[in-house]
Amino acid sequence: xxxxxxxxxxxxxxxxxxxxxxxxxxxxxxxxxxxxxxxxxxxxxxxxxxxxxxxxxxxxxxxxxxxxxxxxxxxxxxxxxxxxxxxxxxxxxxxxxxxxxxxxxxxxxxxxxxxxxxxxxxxxxxxxxxxxxxxxxxxxxxxxxxxxxxxxxxxxxxxxxxxxxxxxxxxxxxxxxxxxxxxxxxxxxxxxxxxxxxxxxxxxxxxxxxxxxxxxxxxxxxxxxxxxxxxxxxxxxxxxxxxxxxxxxxxxxxxxxxxxxxxxxxxxxxxxxxxxxxxxxxxxxxxxxxxxxxxxxxxxxxxxxxxxxxxxxxxxxxxxxxxxxxxxxxxx
Amino acid sequence: xxxxxxxxxxxxxxxxxxxxxxxxxxxxxxxxxxxxxxxxxxxxxxxxxxxxxxxxxxxxxxxxxxxxxxxxxxxxxxxxxxxxxxxxxxxxxxxxxxxxxxxxxxxxxxxxxxxxxxxxxxxxxxxxxxxxxxxxxxxxxxxxxxxxxxxxxxxxxxxxxxxxxxxxxxxxxxxxxxxxxxxxxxxxxxxxxxxxxxxxxxxxxxxxxxxxxxxxxxxxxxxxxxxxxxxxxxxxxxxxxxxxxxxxxxxxxxxxxxxxxxxxxxxxxxxxxxxxxxxxxxxxxxxxxxxxxxxxxxxxxxxxxxxxxxxxxxxxxxxxxxxxxxxxxxxxxxxxxxxxxxxxxxxxxxxxxxxxxxxxxxxxxxxxxxxxxxxxxxxxxxxxxxxxxxxxxxxxxxxxxxxxxxxxxxxxxxxxxxxxxxxxxxxxxxxxxxxxxxxxxxxxxxxxxxxxxxxxxxxxxxxxxxxxxxxxxxxxxxxxxxxxxxxxxxxxxxxxxxxxx
Numbered sequence: 149x150x151x152x153x154x155x156x157x158x159x160x161x162x163x164x165x166x167x168x169x170x171x172x173x174x175x176x177x178x179x180x181x182x183x184x185x186x187x188x189x190x191x192x193x194x195x196x197x198x199x200x201x202x203x204x205x206x207x208x209x210x211x212x213x214x215x216x217x218x219x220x221x222x223x224x225x226x227x228x229x230x231x232x233x234x235x236x237x238x239x240x241x242x243x244x245x246x247x248x249x250x251x252x253x254x255x256x257x258x259x260x261x262x263x264x265x266x267x268x269x270x271x272x273x274x275x276x277x278x279x280x281x282x283x284x285x286x287x288x289x290x291x292x293x294x295x296x297x298x299x300x301x302x303x304x305x306x307x308x309x310x311x312x313x314x315x316x317x318x319x320x321x322x323x324x325x326x327x328x329x330x331x332x333x334x335x336x337x338x339x340x341x342x343x344x345x346x347x348x349x350x351x352x353x354x355x356x357x358x359x360x361x362x363x364x365x366x367x368x369x370x371x372x373x374x375x376x377x378x379x380x381x382x383x384x385x386x387x388x389x390x391x392x393x394x395x396x397x398x399x400x401x402x403x404x405x406x407x408x409x410x411x412x413x414x415x416x417x418x419x420x421x422x423x424x425x426x427x428x429x430x431x432x433x434x435x436x437x438x439x440x441x442x443x444x445x446x447x448x449x450x451x452x453x454x455x456x457x458x459x460x461x462x463x464x465x466x467x468x469x470x471x472x473x474x475x476x477x478x479x480x
Numbered sequence: 481x482x483x484x485x486x487x488x489x490x491x492x493x494x495x496x497x498x499x500x501x502x503x504x505x506x507x508x509x510x511x512x513x514x515x516x517x518x519x520x521x522x523x524x525x526x527x528x529x530x531x532x533x534x535x536x537x538x539x540x541x542x543x544x545x546x547x548x549x550x551x552x553x554x555x556x557x558x559x560x561x562x563x564x565x566x567x568x569x570x571x572x573x574x575x576x577x578x579x580x581x582x583x584x585x586x587x588x589x590x591x592x593x594x595x596x597x598x599x600x601x602x603x604x605x606x607x608x609x610x611x612x613x614x615x616x617x618x619x620x621x622x623x624x625x626x627x628x629x630x631x632x633x634x635x636x637x638x639x640x641x642x643x644x645x646x647x648x649x650x651x652x653x654x655x656x657x658x659x660x661x662x663x664x665x666x667x668x669x670x671x672x673x674x675x676x677x678x679x680x681x682x683x684x685x686x687x688x689x690x691x692x693x694x695x696x697x698x699x700x701x702x703x704x705x706x707x708x709x710x711x712x713x714x715x716x717x718x719x720x721x722x723x724x725x726x727x728x729x730x731x732x733x734x735x736x737x738x739x740x741x742x743x744x745x746x747x748x749x750x751x752x753x754x755x756x757x758x759x760x761x762x763x764x765x766x767x768x769x770x771x772x773x774x775x776x777x778x779x780x781x782x783x784x785x786x787x788x789x790x791x792x793x794x795x796x797x798x799x800x801x802x803x804x805x806x807x808x809x810x811x812x813x814x815x816x817x818x819x820x821x822x823x824x825x826x827x828x829x830x831x832x833x834x835x836x837x838x839x840x841x842x843x844x845x846x847x848x849x850x851x852x853x854x855x856x857x858x859x860x861x862x863x864x865x866x867x868x869x870x871x872x873x874x875x876x877x878x879x880x881x882x883x884x885x886x887x888x889x890x891x892x893x894x895x896x897x898x899x900x901x902x903x904x905x906x907x908x909x910x911x912x913x914x915x916x917x918x919x920x921x922x923x924x925x926x927x928x929x930x931x932x933x934x935x936x937x938x939x940x941x942x943x944x945x946x947x948x949x950x951x952x953x954x955x956x957x958x959x960x961x962x963x964x965x966x967x968x969x970x971x972x973x974x975x976x977x978x979x980x981x
Contacts, residue, residue: 366804
């Protein structure tokens with residue numbers, strides 16, 4: 149038992165270094181961090197505007213809405229689940245907020261709250277069905293995905309709802325100083341998500357339920373509550389994304405957010421979260437989303453046809469996940 | 481047993497980054513011999529087996545089969561040489577039939593495209609019949625008992641013309657009746673001149689089945705003994721490198737204060753009218769065959785499964801427990817039967833696993849008191865003498881014994897008044913076993929009441945104040961410590977015929 153010395157490490161500098169969150173973060177995400185760095189370097193040579201302040205803010209703004217959802221999606225996937233309904237929820241919350249302003253003439257804040265409530269309803273329904281029945285998350289959220297999309301079409305009659313309101317537009321397109329509003333929300337959401345996952349009881353319970361649901365139950369964890377929370381959180385994050393997007397486009401559009409679930413899942417998977425649950429970090433997801441954002445921005449700057457961009461994105465995801473898989477496989 | 485040497489492994493050495501798993505291990509196996517490989521968890525048994533099975537390659541040393549030097553670089557090589565390994569966790573496909581499992585990947589074909597199911601089932605049936613196994617080859621594997629599944633694995637191995645069979649803890653999840661069944665079949669294999677390497681932690685079993693016993697410790701060859709000549713004490717001393725004077729530590733008091741009383745517990749077909757009580761400061765053993773309903777009683781008490789009738793009284797007070805959280809609040813802890821399936825978060829750290837039940841003591845909202853968290857971890861790592869390089873170590877990388885200690889430590893961290901241990905020493909090596917016994921003894925001395933479900937009768941007899949015996953969902957006896965024998969327990973355990981599953 150010569151290990152005792154390491155066990156009883158005093159609260160000295162060595163221990164603090166080992167627990168330094170930035171060092172840990174770097175170690176855990178070394179591969180994708182290098183990938184992101186190379187990508188940025190490459191683009192800064194290929195395109196003179198890539199590193200300009202405007203472009204960087206532009207990338208971050210595009211990444212933002214994907215990341216709201218991807219943070220929640222990380223929790224859902226760590227729980228061994230999936231949420232396909234996020235894209236439709238973007239549309240639903242967008243058209244409800246827009247419609248309540250344009251059609252019903254409600255005050256802005258009431259409309260925004262109603263838009264958020266739309267996300268709460270979808271999220272809570274997902275959470276309820278997944279935690280209380282045995283229907284797999286894939287099927288539950290596939291159904292609510294269709295229902296929410298359908299509801300958006302029914303409410304709007306398939307037409308975009310135009311909202312000409314500067315105060316509404318400020319929500320998604322405004323600035324505080326030099327910083328666009330979506331980025332401010334992003335910082336808040338990422339901080340909240342990181343705190344939940346790394347500091348709270350709930351976070352540890354999420355890892356437990358995702359890693360071994362039977363053991364979690366034996367440990368007295370209420371699995372259904374943990375599941376309910378994650379899907380509810382996912383619904384709310386999608387609604388925020390939906391309102392921000394609607395505000396930026398001056399309209400609630402029933403077609404908004406198509407494929408958003410796939411971008412979110414891609415960010416989560418790129419970030420090293422295991423689709424089989426139990427393992428993953430918000431930090432990884434943030435880098436994953438940045439890679440996707442920088443990549444599409446770069447392809448745009450280089451003038452590459454958007455049809456080709458899908459192909460490039462798909463290939464990059466495959467390569468990144470496979471490299472990660474090889475790296476982990478070797479460790480065994 | 482013939483004198484022909486079937487397998488010779490000489491001076492095998494294997495190093496992993498940072499760990500010298502095998503320094504110098506040798507083994508000689510004769511045809512028709514059951515050769516037990518004995519050693520604590522982490523001694524290098526499984527590394528040696530994996531080298532033989534072609535999963536790892538050795539750094540140095542030689543392997544001879546039938547006197548010819550061979551090199552084993554893959555599982556396929558091993559198979560071709562007639563080596564078959566039956567792992568601790570069964571690897572049959574549960575939703576396929578016995579025949580499909582036996583011929584998986586080499587199905588007999590009708591023409592070039594279609595599987596000849598009839599021929600496959602007939603061939604498989606012949607094999608099953610030759611083992612006098614009363615099952616049909618078209619039965620789904622999931623409908624078989626664990627013992628039957630094990631025999632199917634053996635049959636599958638033999639159908640590859642295996643001459644050398646390695647069995648890694650084949651009895652760890654079998655009841656005594658099933659063990660006899662397995663042993664009968666092993667004896668048949670001996671007659672057929674198959675050489676068997678047998679790994680087990682159960683000493684009493686080795687006496688029954690093994691011809692020779694080789695002990696390894698810390699990756700080194702310690703010695704080989706004829707089973708007949710070896711004593712248990714000698715073998716244990718060889719294994720742990722010191723003499724374990726007190727294998728079972730137990731100081732008996734005179735417990736009389738009832739803390740738990742179960743009255744007329746009835747749940748479906750599983751439990752019928754179960755009544756017993758538990759005193760503080762005692763170990764109440766629960767014996768019986770697998771499937772007798774012992775674990776089910778505990779699941780009811782712990783609020784995992786519902787029950788139709790009956791009362792649970794804590795300190796004389798009638799309580800309703802509908803989920804594990806409520807049970808824990810009332811001071812009950814349950815260390816479940818299967819640590820991997822029901823207890824551990826294998827991808828998480830030792831620290832995470834120990835503290836998952838004590839989060840309330842160091843997390844307030846989003847404030848984590850790291851010092852307190854480490855303190856709790858340190859306390860239970862020390863109490864349980866868990867051998868781990870650091871608290872951050874992934875639990876999945878620890879040995880079975882240390883994993884079990886982590887699980888028990890987690891529950892001790894909830895400071896229970898009533899501790900229910902379901903098979904606390906299954907798959908745990910002797911050194912760790914002795915430590916777990918000694919910890920149990922310390923706990924009851926402090927007034928904790930322990931219920932210990934165990935299928936190992938020597939453990940039940942030596943550790944319990946009283947023993948409750950169950951058979952087919954009923955309690956068939958509550959025996960005092962005085963005059964307890966294995967025969968007495970087995971008599972009560974077989975009062976009602978147990979169903980096949």
